[in-house]
Amino acid sequence: MSAFEPPPLADEVELAAPPALVPGAMAHSRPYVAAPAHNQALGFPAERVPDWERRAVEKLGELLERSRALRVFLDSCVKCGACADKCHFFIGTGDPNNMPVARQDLLRSLYRRHFTVAGRLLGRHVGARDMDEALLQEWYTYFHQCTQCRRCSVFCPFGIDTAEISMAAREIMDAIGLGQKYSNEIIGKVHKIGNNLGLPEPALANTLEGLEEDVLEQSGAAVKFPLDVHGADVLLVTPSADFFAEPHVDGLIGYAKVFHQAGISWTLSSHASEAANFALFIGSYEQMHKIAQRIRQAAVELGVKRIVFGECGHAWRVAYAFLNTLAGPWDFLDPAYPVPQHIVEVTHELIRRRGIVLDRDANAGKTVTFHDSCNVARASRMGDAPGGQFVLPREVIKAAVPSFVDMHRDTTHDRTFCCGGGGGLLTDDLLELRIKGARPRMQALKEVVEQQGVTHMAAICAICKTQFAKVLPAYGFPMEMVVSLHQLVGQAIRLG
Ligand code: SF4
Ligand code: SF4
Numbered sequence: 001m002s003a004f005e006p007p008p009l010a011d012e013v014e015l016a017a018p019p020a021l022v023p024g025a026m027a028h029s030r031p032y033v034a035a036p037a038h039n040q041a042l043g044f045p046a047e048r049v050p051d052w053e054r055r056a057v058e059k060l061g062e063l064l065e066r067s068r069a070l071r072v073f074l075d076s077c078v079k080c081g082a083c084a085d086k087c088h089f090f091i092g093t094g095d096p097n098n099m100p101v102a103r104q105d106l107l108r109s110l111y112r113r114h115f116t117v118a119g120r121l122l123g124r125h126v127g128a129r130d131m132d133e134a135l136l137q138e139w140y141t142y143f144h145q146c147t148q149c150r151r152c153s154v155f156c157p158f159g160i161d162t163a164e165i166s167m168a169a170r171e172i173m174d175a176i177g178l179g180q181k182y183s184n185e186i187i188g189k190v191h192k193i194g195n196n197l198g199l200p201e202p203a204l205a206n207t208l209e210g211l212e213e214d215v216l217e218q219s220g221a222a223v224k225f226p227l228d229v230h231g232a233d234v235l236l237v238t239p240s241a242d243f244f245a246e247p248h249v250d251g252l253i254g255y256a257k258v259f260h261q262a263g264i265s266w267t268l269s270s271h272a273s274e275a276a277n278f279a280l281f282i283g284s285y286e287q288m289h290k291i292a293q294r295i296r297q298a299a300v301e302l303g304v305k306r307i308v309f310g311e312c313g314h315a316w317r318v319a320y321a322f323l324n325t326l327a328g329p330w331d332f333l334d335p336a337y338p339v340p341q342h343i344v345e346v347t348h349e350l351i352r353r354r355g356i357v358l359d360r361d362a363n364a365g366k367t368v369t370f371h372d373s374c375n376v377a378r379a380s381r382m383g384d385a386p387g388g389q390f391v392l393p394r395e396v397i398k399a400a401v402p403s404f405v406d407m408h409r410d411t412t413h414d415r416t417f418c419c420g421g422g423g424g425l426l427t428d429d430l431l432e433l434r435i436k437g438a439r440p441r442m443q444a445l446k447e448v449v450e451q452q453g454v455t456h457m458a459a460i461c462a463i464c465k466t467q468f469a470k471v472l473p474a475y476g477f478p479m480e481m482v483v484s485l486h487q488l489v490g491q492a493i494r495l496g
Contacts, residue, residue: 009439009442009475018084018091019092019093022094023096023097024097025093026089026095026097026141026145026433026436027095027097027141029145030140030144030429031181031182031427031430032180032181032427033140033179033180034179034180034183035181038179038181041191042184042191042284044177044184045176046177048177049177052136052176053130053132056131056173056176057114057131059171059175060110060168063171067164067168069164070164070168071115073160073164073165074107074108076158077104080157081101082155083099083100083101083160083162084100084101085099086154086155087103087146088147088149088417088418088438088439088441089145089433089437092420092437092440093433097141098142100156100162102142103162103165103166104160104165106142106169107169108127109129110128110129110130110135112126112128113128113129116128136173136178139173143166143169143170143173144170144430145433146163147419147420147423147425147437148281149378149423150162150163150378150379151417151418153378154415167280167281168283170281170283170424171283171284174282179282180424182425182426182427182429183278183282186276190274190276194269194273194294195240195274196239196241196274197240199244199273201227201270204268204273207243208225208226208227208268209225211252211253211256212224214253215253220495220496221260223256223495225252225256226265226268227268228269228271229267230301230302230303231304232265232266232302233264233265233266233305233306234259234267234306234308235268235272235295235298235299235302235304235306235308236255236267236268236308236343237269237272237275237295237310237315238268238275238309238312239274241462241465242310242311243273246469247469247480247482247483248311248465248466250483250484250486250491251487253486253487253490254485254487254489254493255310255343255486256490257490258343258346258356258486258489258490260495261356261357262355269302271294271298272294272299275309275312275316277292277318278424279291280314280317280318281314281423281424282424288318289326292318292326293327295307295323295327296328299330299332299333300332305337306333306339307330307333308340308343309340309342311461311462311484311485312461312462313373313422313463314422314461314463316342316376316380317379317380319340319380320342320381321379323339323340324339344382344396344485345382347396347486348383348392348396351395351396358400358493359492359494362492362493363400363401363402364402365455366401366402366488367401367404367405367453368404368454368455369448369458370393370397370407370459371441371457371459372389372412372413373416373422373459373460373463376389376393376460377389377390378414387413390412390414393458393485396485399492400488400489400491400492401488401492405454406448407445407448408444411444412444417444418437418441419438419461419467420434420436420438420439420441421438421463421464421466421467421471422461422463422464422467426467434467434470435470438467438474439475442477445457446475455481456483457481458483458484459483459485465482465484468482469482
Protein backbone atom coordinates (compact mmCIF):
# COMPACT_ATOMS: atom_id res chain seq x y z
CA MET A 1 0.00 0.00 0.00
CA SER A 2 1.28 3.44 -0.81
CA ALA A 3 1.18 6.13 1.85
CA PHE A 4 -0.67 8.58 -0.36
CA GLU A 5 -3.53 8.75 -2.82
CA PRO A 6 -2.54 8.46 -6.47
CA PRO A 7 -4.02 11.09 -8.79
CA PRO A 8 -7.49 9.97 -9.91
CA LEU A 9 -7.90 8.75 -13.46
CA ALA A 10 -10.19 10.80 -15.68
CA ASP A 11 -13.46 9.43 -17.05
CA GLU A 12 -12.36 10.27 -20.58
CA VAL A 13 -8.87 9.79 -21.95
CA GLU A 14 -7.25 13.20 -21.66
CA LEU A 15 -3.78 12.41 -22.79
CA ALA A 16 -3.18 15.77 -24.40
CA ALA A 17 -4.38 17.84 -21.46
CA PRO A 18 -1.44 19.40 -19.60
CA PRO A 19 -1.62 19.07 -15.82
CA ALA A 20 -2.16 21.98 -13.45
CA LEU A 21 1.21 23.40 -12.44
CA VAL A 22 2.30 22.56 -8.91
CA PRO A 23 5.74 24.17 -8.46
CA GLY A 24 8.01 22.16 -6.17
CA ALA A 25 5.50 19.29 -5.91
CA MET A 26 8.26 16.68 -6.07
CA ALA A 27 11.14 18.64 -4.56
CA HIS A 28 11.10 16.25 -1.59
CA SER A 29 11.50 13.10 -3.70
CA ARG A 30 15.07 11.81 -3.86
CA PRO A 31 16.56 8.34 -3.70
CA TYR A 32 18.92 7.19 -0.96
CA VAL A 33 22.53 8.20 -1.50
CA ALA A 34 25.01 5.37 -2.08
CA ALA A 35 27.13 4.34 0.89
CA PRO A 36 30.92 4.80 0.57
CA ALA A 37 31.39 1.03 0.12
CA HIS A 38 28.97 0.94 -2.83
CA ASN A 39 30.78 3.78 -4.58
CA GLN A 40 34.21 2.33 -3.90
CA ALA A 41 33.21 -1.09 -5.22
CA LEU A 42 32.71 0.59 -8.60
CA GLY A 43 35.90 2.65 -8.40
CA PHE A 44 34.04 5.92 -7.69
CA PRO A 45 35.08 8.27 -4.86
CA ALA A 46 33.70 6.95 -1.56
CA GLU A 47 32.21 10.34 -0.69
CA ARG A 48 32.13 13.95 -1.82
CA VAL A 49 35.62 14.81 -3.09
CA PRO A 50 37.39 17.98 -1.94
CA ASP A 51 36.88 20.80 -4.42
CA TRP A 52 33.90 18.89 -5.88
CA GLU A 53 32.53 21.99 -7.63
CA ARG A 54 35.65 22.20 -9.80
CA ARG A 55 35.70 18.43 -10.36
CA ALA A 56 32.06 18.51 -11.59
CA VAL A 57 32.96 21.12 -14.21
CA GLU A 58 36.06 19.15 -15.19
CA LYS A 59 34.02 15.96 -15.59
CA LEU A 60 31.46 17.80 -17.72
CA GLY A 61 34.35 18.93 -19.92
CA GLU A 62 35.49 15.30 -20.28
CA LEU A 63 31.99 14.20 -21.28
CA LEU A 64 31.74 16.99 -23.86
CA GLU A 65 35.05 15.79 -25.34
CA ARG A 66 33.74 12.23 -25.48
CA SER A 67 30.30 13.03 -26.93
CA ARG A 68 29.64 15.61 -29.60
CA ALA A 69 25.95 14.72 -29.29
CA LEU A 70 25.90 15.99 -25.70
CA ARG A 71 27.26 19.37 -26.77
CA VAL A 72 24.70 19.56 -29.61
CA PHE A 73 21.86 18.71 -27.21
CA LEU A 74 23.01 21.42 -24.80
CA ASP A 75 23.45 24.00 -27.57
CA SER A 76 20.38 23.49 -29.70
CA CYS A 77 17.28 23.93 -27.52
CA VAL A 78 15.15 26.87 -28.72
CA LYS A 79 12.66 26.64 -25.85
CA CYS A 80 9.79 25.86 -28.20
CA GLY A 81 7.97 23.94 -25.46
CA ALA A 82 7.04 20.95 -27.63
CA CYS A 83 8.49 18.54 -25.07
CA ALA A 84 7.03 20.24 -22.01
CA ASP A 85 3.92 18.12 -21.50
CA LYS A 86 5.28 14.84 -22.89
CA CYS A 87 6.95 13.49 -19.77
CA HIS A 88 4.95 11.08 -17.62
CA PHE A 89 6.50 12.58 -14.48
CA PHE A 90 5.33 16.06 -15.39
CA ILE A 91 1.87 14.78 -16.32
CA GLY A 92 1.67 12.76 -13.10
CA THR A 93 3.04 15.39 -10.72
CA GLY A 94 2.49 18.84 -12.26
CA ASP A 95 5.96 19.80 -11.05
CA PRO A 96 7.37 22.16 -13.72
CA ASN A 97 10.87 20.92 -12.93
CA ASN A 98 9.74 17.65 -14.49
CA MET A 99 9.24 19.28 -17.87
CA PRO A 100 12.03 17.77 -19.98
CA VAL A 101 13.33 21.20 -20.99
CA ALA A 102 13.57 22.24 -17.33
CA ARG A 103 15.42 19.04 -16.51
CA GLN A 104 17.87 19.65 -19.34
CA ASP A 105 18.42 23.22 -18.13
CA LEU A 106 19.84 21.94 -14.85
CA LEU A 107 22.87 20.65 -16.75
CA ARG A 108 22.68 23.30 -19.45
CA SER A 109 23.09 26.08 -16.89
CA LEU A 110 26.47 24.70 -15.79
CA TYR A 111 27.47 24.11 -19.41
CA ARG A 112 26.60 27.70 -20.29
CA ARG A 113 28.57 29.08 -17.36
CA HIS A 114 31.82 27.32 -18.23
CA PHE A 115 31.68 26.32 -21.88
CA THR A 116 30.02 29.24 -23.69
CA VAL A 117 31.26 32.78 -24.17
CA ALA A 118 27.86 34.29 -23.35
CA GLY A 119 27.67 32.34 -20.12
CA ARG A 120 31.15 33.34 -19.03
CA LEU A 121 30.41 37.01 -19.68
CA LEU A 122 26.75 37.37 -18.75
CA GLY A 123 26.21 34.63 -16.17
CA ARG A 124 22.63 34.33 -14.90
CA HIS A 125 21.36 36.77 -17.55
CA VAL A 126 21.73 33.94 -20.08
CA GLY A 127 20.70 31.15 -17.74
CA ALA A 128 24.23 30.26 -16.63
CA ARG A 129 24.85 28.98 -13.10
CA ASP A 130 27.88 28.04 -11.07
CA MET A 131 28.01 24.62 -9.49
CA ASP A 132 27.10 24.97 -5.84
CA GLU A 133 25.24 23.00 -3.18
CA ALA A 134 21.84 24.31 -4.30
CA LEU A 135 22.38 23.29 -7.92
CA LEU A 136 23.79 19.91 -6.92
CA GLN A 137 20.75 19.17 -4.77
CA GLU A 138 18.44 20.09 -7.68
CA TRP A 139 20.44 17.72 -9.87
CA TYR A 140 20.22 14.86 -7.40
CA THR A 141 16.47 15.39 -6.99
CA TYR A 142 15.36 15.89 -10.59
CA PHE A 143 17.86 13.77 -12.50
CA HIS A 144 16.47 10.95 -10.35
CA GLN A 145 12.98 11.82 -11.61
CA CYS A 146 13.87 10.87 -15.18
CA THR A 147 13.50 7.27 -16.32
CA GLN A 148 15.62 8.04 -19.40
CA CYS A 149 12.68 6.84 -21.48
CA ARG A 150 13.28 9.26 -24.41
CA ARG A 151 9.59 10.02 -25.00
CA CYS A 152 10.31 13.73 -24.95
CA SER A 153 12.92 13.35 -27.69
CA VAL A 154 10.28 11.96 -30.07
CA PHE A 155 8.45 15.30 -29.92
CA CYS A 156 11.48 17.60 -29.96
CA PRO A 157 12.02 19.12 -33.44
CA PHE A 158 15.78 18.80 -32.85
CA GLY A 159 15.69 15.32 -31.36
CA ILE A 160 17.27 16.52 -28.12
CA ASP A 161 17.63 13.46 -25.95
CA THR A 162 16.99 14.21 -22.28
CA ALA A 163 17.99 10.65 -21.42
CA GLU A 164 21.56 11.36 -22.55
CA ILE A 165 21.61 14.55 -20.50
CA SER A 166 20.30 12.71 -17.46
CA MET A 167 22.94 9.98 -17.86
CA ALA A 168 25.68 12.61 -18.14
CA ALA A 169 24.51 14.37 -14.97
CA ARG A 170 24.47 11.09 -13.04
CA GLU A 171 27.94 10.27 -14.35
CA ILE A 172 29.18 13.62 -13.06
CA MET A 173 27.57 13.03 -9.67
CA ASP A 174 29.26 9.63 -9.38
CA ALA A 175 32.57 11.25 -10.30
CA ILE A 176 32.33 13.65 -7.35
CA GLY A 177 31.21 10.95 -4.90
CA LEU A 178 27.42 11.44 -4.90
CA GLY A 179 26.12 8.12 -6.24
CA GLN A 180 22.63 6.68 -6.00
CA LYS A 181 22.33 3.72 -3.63
CA TYR A 182 19.97 1.54 -5.66
CA SER A 183 21.89 1.56 -8.95
CA ASN A 184 25.40 1.44 -7.49
CA GLU A 185 24.55 -1.36 -5.09
CA ILE A 186 23.05 -3.45 -7.89
CA ILE A 187 25.99 -2.92 -10.25
CA GLY A 188 28.31 -4.03 -7.43
CA LYS A 189 26.30 -7.24 -6.98
CA VAL A 190 26.61 -8.08 -10.67
CA HIS A 191 30.38 -7.57 -10.57
CA LYS A 192 30.68 -9.74 -7.48
CA ILE A 193 28.09 -12.47 -7.99
CA GLY A 194 26.76 -12.18 -11.53
CA ASN A 195 23.23 -10.89 -11.05
CA ASN A 196 21.21 -8.01 -9.62
CA LEU A 197 19.69 -10.17 -6.91
CA GLY A 198 22.98 -11.45 -5.53
CA LEU A 199 21.75 -15.02 -6.20
CA PRO A 200 24.74 -17.39 -5.92
CA GLU A 201 25.15 -20.43 -8.19
CA PRO A 202 23.81 -23.06 -5.72
CA ALA A 203 20.63 -21.06 -5.10
CA LEU A 204 20.17 -20.55 -8.82
CA ALA A 205 20.65 -24.26 -9.53
CA ASN A 206 18.17 -25.10 -6.79
CA THR A 207 15.59 -22.67 -8.20
CA LEU A 208 15.89 -24.12 -11.69
CA GLU A 209 15.50 -27.66 -10.37
CA GLY A 210 12.32 -26.57 -8.61
CA LEU A 211 10.98 -25.13 -11.86
CA GLU A 212 11.64 -28.42 -13.66
CA GLU A 213 9.59 -30.22 -11.02
CA ASP A 214 6.77 -27.67 -11.24
CA VAL A 215 6.51 -27.88 -15.03
CA LEU A 216 6.65 -31.69 -14.94
CA GLU A 217 3.82 -31.73 -12.45
CA GLN A 218 1.71 -29.22 -14.40
CA SER A 219 2.28 -30.44 -17.96
CA GLY A 220 3.68 -33.95 -17.64
CA ALA A 221 6.64 -32.92 -19.79
CA ALA A 222 10.29 -33.11 -18.71
CA VAL A 223 11.18 -29.53 -19.69
CA LYS A 224 14.76 -28.71 -18.74
CA PHE A 225 16.09 -25.48 -17.24
CA PRO A 226 19.80 -26.11 -17.92
CA LEU A 227 22.58 -24.28 -16.12
CA ASP A 228 26.21 -24.12 -17.26
CA VAL A 229 25.79 -26.82 -19.89
CA HIS A 230 28.86 -26.94 -22.15
CA GLY A 231 28.21 -27.23 -25.87
CA ALA A 232 24.58 -26.05 -25.80
CA ASP A 233 23.50 -24.15 -28.91
CA VAL A 234 21.98 -21.15 -27.14
CA LEU A 235 23.20 -19.12 -24.18
CA LEU A 236 20.11 -17.45 -22.73
CA VAL A 237 20.91 -14.26 -20.83
CA THR A 238 17.86 -13.13 -18.95
CA PRO A 239 17.01 -10.74 -16.10
CA SER A 240 17.45 -12.39 -12.72
CA ALA A 241 13.89 -11.40 -11.84
CA ASP A 242 12.91 -14.27 -14.16
CA PHE A 243 14.31 -16.75 -11.62
CA PHE A 244 11.90 -16.12 -8.82
CA ALA A 245 9.14 -13.53 -9.01
CA GLU A 246 5.71 -13.46 -10.65
CA PRO A 247 5.02 -12.78 -13.47
CA HIS A 248 8.65 -13.02 -14.57
CA VAL A 249 9.15 -16.67 -13.72
CA ASP A 250 6.21 -17.65 -15.92
CA GLY A 251 8.05 -15.93 -18.76
CA LEU A 252 11.10 -18.09 -18.07
CA ILE A 253 8.87 -21.17 -18.18
CA GLY A 254 7.63 -19.88 -21.54
CA TYR A 255 11.19 -19.59 -22.94
CA ALA A 256 11.96 -23.11 -21.73
CA LYS A 257 8.83 -24.52 -23.39
CA VAL A 258 9.71 -22.76 -26.66
CA PHE A 259 13.21 -24.29 -26.68
CA HIS A 260 11.82 -27.66 -25.59
CA GLN A 261 9.19 -27.87 -28.31
CA ALA A 262 11.54 -26.54 -31.00
CA GLY A 263 14.26 -29.02 -29.97
CA ILE A 264 16.85 -26.28 -29.42
CA SER A 265 19.56 -27.03 -26.87
CA TRP A 266 20.11 -24.11 -24.52
CA THR A 267 21.64 -23.12 -21.24
CA LEU A 268 21.73 -20.40 -18.65
CA SER A 269 25.04 -19.32 -17.15
CA SER A 270 25.80 -18.86 -13.46
CA HIS A 271 28.58 -16.43 -14.43
CA ALA A 272 26.35 -14.27 -16.66
CA SER A 273 23.11 -14.76 -14.76
CA GLU A 274 21.87 -11.25 -15.45
CA ALA A 275 20.74 -9.52 -18.63
CA ALA A 276 20.19 -6.16 -16.96
CA ASN A 277 23.00 -3.63 -17.19
CA PHE A 278 22.29 -0.82 -14.74
CA ALA A 279 25.51 0.91 -15.76
CA LEU A 280 23.48 2.41 -18.61
CA PHE A 281 21.46 4.39 -16.08
CA ILE A 282 24.51 6.04 -14.54
CA GLY A 283 26.09 6.71 -17.93
CA SER A 284 29.21 4.66 -17.19
CA TYR A 285 30.73 3.00 -20.23
CA GLU A 286 33.41 1.35 -18.05
CA GLN A 287 30.82 -0.32 -15.81
CA MET A 288 28.70 -1.32 -18.83
CA HIS A 289 31.78 -2.88 -20.40
CA LYS A 290 32.63 -4.85 -17.27
CA ILE A 291 29.11 -6.28 -17.03
CA ALA A 292 28.95 -7.11 -20.75
CA GLN A 293 32.29 -8.90 -20.55
CA ARG A 294 30.72 -11.50 -18.26
CA ILE A 295 28.44 -12.48 -21.14
CA ARG A 296 31.37 -12.90 -23.49
CA GLN A 297 33.28 -14.95 -20.91
CA ALA A 298 30.28 -17.23 -20.37
CA ALA A 299 29.73 -17.70 -24.11
CA VAL A 300 33.38 -18.59 -24.67
CA GLU A 301 33.59 -20.93 -21.71
CA LEU A 302 30.35 -22.77 -22.52
CA GLY A 303 31.15 -23.00 -26.24
CA VAL A 304 27.68 -21.88 -27.34
CA LYS A 305 26.72 -20.96 -30.90
CA ARG A 306 24.18 -18.19 -30.25
CA ILE A 307 23.34 -15.60 -27.59
CA VAL A 308 19.67 -14.87 -26.90
CA PHE A 309 18.36 -12.20 -24.52
CA GLY A 310 15.25 -12.68 -22.39
CA GLU A 311 12.56 -10.11 -21.63
CA CYS A 312 14.35 -7.01 -20.32
CA GLY A 313 13.96 -3.59 -21.93
CA HIS A 314 17.16 -1.76 -21.10
CA ALA A 315 19.19 -5.00 -21.36
CA TRP A 316 18.02 -5.24 -24.96
CA ARG A 317 18.88 -1.58 -25.52
CA VAL A 318 22.43 -2.18 -24.28
CA ALA A 319 22.69 -5.45 -26.19
CA TYR A 320 21.25 -4.08 -29.42
CA ALA A 321 23.17 -0.82 -29.41
CA PHE A 322 26.44 -1.62 -27.64
CA LEU A 323 27.10 -5.34 -27.17
CA ASN A 324 29.31 -5.70 -30.23
CA THR A 325 31.44 -2.76 -29.11
CA LEU A 326 31.45 -3.76 -25.45
CA ALA A 327 32.16 -7.47 -25.85
CA GLY A 328 32.67 -8.38 -29.52
CA PRO A 329 33.91 -9.64 -31.92
CA TRP A 330 31.75 -12.75 -31.97
CA ASP A 331 33.74 -14.76 -34.51
CA PHE A 332 33.46 -17.89 -32.34
CA LEU A 333 29.64 -17.95 -32.64
CA ASP A 334 27.60 -19.43 -35.50
CA PRO A 335 27.49 -16.77 -38.26
CA ALA A 336 24.04 -17.99 -39.32
CA TYR A 337 22.52 -16.07 -36.40
CA PRO A 338 22.65 -12.36 -35.56
CA VAL A 339 24.36 -11.35 -32.32
CA PRO A 340 22.53 -10.71 -30.12
CA GLN A 341 19.04 -12.10 -30.67
CA HIS A 342 15.95 -11.30 -28.65
CA ILE A 343 13.78 -14.17 -27.42
CA VAL A 344 10.81 -12.54 -29.19
CA GLU A 345 12.71 -12.74 -32.49
CA VAL A 346 13.43 -16.43 -31.86
CA THR A 347 9.84 -17.25 -30.94
CA HIS A 348 8.43 -15.20 -33.82
CA GLU A 349 10.59 -17.04 -36.33
CA LEU A 350 9.66 -20.42 -34.87
CA ILE A 351 5.94 -19.60 -35.07
CA ARG A 352 6.36 -18.40 -38.67
CA ARG A 353 7.94 -21.65 -39.84
CA ARG A 354 5.86 -23.81 -37.50
CA GLY A 355 8.85 -24.83 -35.45
CA ILE A 356 6.49 -24.46 -32.50
CA VAL A 357 2.71 -24.68 -32.39
CA LEU A 358 0.57 -22.43 -30.21
CA ASP A 359 -3.00 -23.13 -29.18
CA ARG A 360 -4.90 -19.89 -28.56
CA ASP A 361 -7.68 -21.78 -26.81
CA ALA A 362 -5.28 -22.43 -23.94
CA ASN A 363 -5.62 -18.69 -23.21
CA ALA A 364 -9.41 -18.62 -23.65
CA GLY A 365 -11.10 -15.74 -21.86
CA LYS A 366 -8.10 -13.43 -22.07
CA THR A 367 -8.23 -10.14 -23.94
CA VAL A 368 -4.69 -8.82 -23.99
CA THR A 369 -3.14 -5.43 -24.60
CA PHE A 370 0.57 -4.70 -24.96
CA HIS A 371 2.74 -2.17 -23.17
CA ASP A 372 5.60 -1.08 -25.45
CA SER A 373 8.63 -0.80 -23.17
CA CYS A 374 10.53 2.45 -23.80
CA ASN A 375 13.93 0.92 -24.32
CA VAL A 376 12.61 -1.55 -26.88
CA ALA A 377 10.28 0.90 -28.61
CA ARG A 378 12.52 3.96 -28.81
CA ALA A 379 16.07 2.72 -28.43
CA SER A 380 16.36 -0.57 -30.30
CA ARG A 381 14.92 -2.73 -33.06
CA MET A 382 13.77 -6.30 -33.63
CA GLY A 383 13.80 -8.40 -36.77
CA ASP A 384 14.83 -7.19 -40.22
CA ALA A 385 11.93 -4.91 -41.13
CA PRO A 386 11.67 -1.30 -39.88
CA GLY A 387 9.38 -1.11 -36.86
CA GLY A 388 9.93 -4.76 -36.04
CA GLN A 389 10.14 -3.92 -32.36
CA PHE A 390 6.44 -3.00 -32.52
CA VAL A 391 5.29 -5.70 -34.94
CA LEU A 392 7.01 -8.83 -33.64
CA PRO A 393 5.75 -8.74 -30.04
CA ARG A 394 2.20 -8.04 -31.22
CA GLU A 395 2.29 -10.89 -33.74
CA VAL A 396 3.56 -13.30 -31.09
CA ILE A 397 0.82 -12.26 -28.67
CA LYS A 398 -1.84 -12.59 -31.38
CA ALA A 399 -0.60 -16.12 -32.08
CA ALA A 400 -0.93 -17.00 -28.40
CA VAL A 401 -4.25 -15.44 -27.34
CA PRO A 402 -7.76 -15.26 -28.83
CA SER A 403 -8.17 -11.48 -28.52
CA PHE A 404 -5.71 -8.57 -28.74
CA VAL A 405 -6.44 -4.84 -28.34
CA ASP A 406 -4.01 -1.94 -28.67
CA MET A 407 -4.14 1.03 -26.32
CA HIS A 408 -4.57 4.63 -27.54
CA ARG A 409 -2.13 5.36 -30.37
CA ASP A 410 -0.61 8.29 -28.47
CA THR A 411 0.51 5.84 -25.77
CA THR A 412 1.89 3.00 -27.88
CA HIS A 413 4.68 2.32 -30.39
CA ASP A 414 7.29 5.10 -30.30
CA ARG A 415 4.89 7.31 -28.30
CA THR A 416 4.58 4.78 -25.52
CA PHE A 417 4.53 6.07 -21.96
CA CYS A 418 7.14 4.75 -19.57
CA CYS A 419 5.91 2.46 -16.81
CA GLY A 420 7.40 4.96 -14.35
CA GLY A 421 10.04 2.67 -12.86
CA GLY A 422 12.86 2.56 -15.41
CA GLY A 423 16.22 4.30 -15.44
CA GLY A 424 17.28 3.07 -11.99
CA LEU A 425 14.17 4.38 -10.21
CA LEU A 426 12.59 1.02 -9.34
CA THR A 427 13.23 1.47 -5.66
CA ASP A 428 10.77 1.92 -2.83
CA ASP A 429 12.37 5.17 -1.72
CA LEU A 430 10.83 6.58 -4.94
CA LEU A 431 7.45 4.86 -4.69
CA GLU A 432 5.40 8.07 -4.66
CA LEU A 433 7.14 9.23 -7.83
CA ARG A 434 6.70 5.82 -9.46
CA ILE A 435 2.98 5.74 -8.78
CA LYS A 436 2.41 9.28 -10.02
CA GLY A 437 4.61 8.66 -13.07
CA ALA A 438 2.55 5.60 -14.02
CA ARG A 439 -0.61 7.70 -14.36
CA PRO A 440 -0.57 8.19 -18.17
CA ARG A 441 -0.14 4.46 -18.77
CA MET A 442 -2.87 3.66 -16.25
CA GLN A 443 -5.16 6.20 -17.94
CA ALA A 444 -4.73 4.52 -21.33
CA LEU A 445 -5.18 1.09 -19.76
CA LYS A 446 -8.42 2.20 -18.11
CA GLU A 447 -9.86 3.08 -21.51
CA VAL A 448 -9.28 -0.37 -23.04
CA VAL A 449 -10.37 -2.16 -19.88
CA GLU A 450 -13.67 -0.30 -19.72
CA GLN A 451 -14.45 -0.05 -23.43
CA GLN A 452 -12.93 -3.22 -24.88
CA GLY A 453 -12.84 -5.65 -22.01
CA VAL A 454 -9.07 -6.00 -21.72
CA THR A 455 -8.17 -8.48 -19.00
CA HIS A 456 -4.36 -8.56 -19.22
CA MET A 457 -1.47 -6.30 -20.16
CA ALA A 458 1.62 -8.05 -21.54
CA ALA A 459 5.11 -6.58 -21.23
CA ILE A 460 8.61 -7.60 -22.31
CA CYS A 461 10.63 -5.80 -19.67
CA ALA A 462 11.44 -6.99 -16.15
CA ILE A 463 11.35 -3.45 -14.78
CA CYS A 464 7.97 -2.72 -16.39
CA LYS A 465 6.53 -5.94 -14.99
CA THR A 466 7.81 -5.27 -11.48
CA GLN A 467 6.65 -1.67 -11.60
CA PHE A 468 3.17 -2.59 -12.84
CA ALA A 469 2.74 -5.31 -10.22
CA LYS A 470 3.30 -2.56 -7.66
CA VAL A 471 1.32 0.31 -9.19
CA LEU A 472 -1.68 -1.47 -10.74
CA PRO A 473 -3.37 -1.94 -7.33
CA ALA A 474 -2.85 1.75 -6.53
CA TYR A 475 -5.06 2.55 -9.53
CA GLY A 476 -7.67 -0.09 -8.75
CA PHE A 477 -6.46 -2.83 -11.11
CA PRO A 478 -5.46 -6.34 -9.98
CA MET A 479 -1.70 -6.86 -9.93
CA GLU A 480 -2.14 -10.17 -11.82
CA MET A 481 -3.22 -8.12 -14.82
CA VAL A 482 0.40 -7.72 -15.92
CA VAL A 483 1.83 -10.79 -17.64
CA SER A 484 5.07 -11.73 -19.34
CA LEU A 485 4.72 -12.07 -23.09
CA HIS A 486 6.31 -15.52 -22.87
CA GLN A 487 3.92 -16.43 -20.09
CA LEU A 488 1.16 -16.25 -22.73
CA VAL A 489 3.34 -18.19 -25.16
CA GLY A 490 4.16 -20.85 -22.55
CA GLN A 491 0.49 -21.29 -21.69
CA ALA A 492 -0.34 -21.71 -25.39
CA ILE A 493 2.25 -24.48 -25.88
CA ARG A 494 0.63 -27.79 -25.07
CA LEU A 495 3.14 -30.43 -23.99
CA GLY A 496 2.94 -33.83 -22.49
S1 SF4 B 1 13.51 10.98 -20.96
FE1 SF4 B 1 11.44 10.34 -20.26
S2 SF4 B 1 11.50 10.64 -18.03
FE2 SF4 B 1 13.24 11.80 -18.89
S3 SF4 B 1 12.45 13.87 -19.21
FE3 SF4 B 1 12.15 12.76 -21.15
S4 SF4 B 1 10.04 11.96 -21.02
FE4 SF4 B 1 10.67 12.53 -18.92
S1 SF4 C 1 11.13 20.32 -27.71
FE1 SF4 C 1 13.38 20.38 -27.93
S2 SF4 C 1 13.82 22.49 -28.58
FE2 SF4 C 1 11.71 22.50 -27.79
S3 SF4 C 1 11.91 23.06 -25.61
FE3 SF4 C 1 11.97 20.82 -25.69
S4 SF4 C 1 14.14 20.27 -25.82
FE4 SF4 C 1 13.97 22.47 -26.34
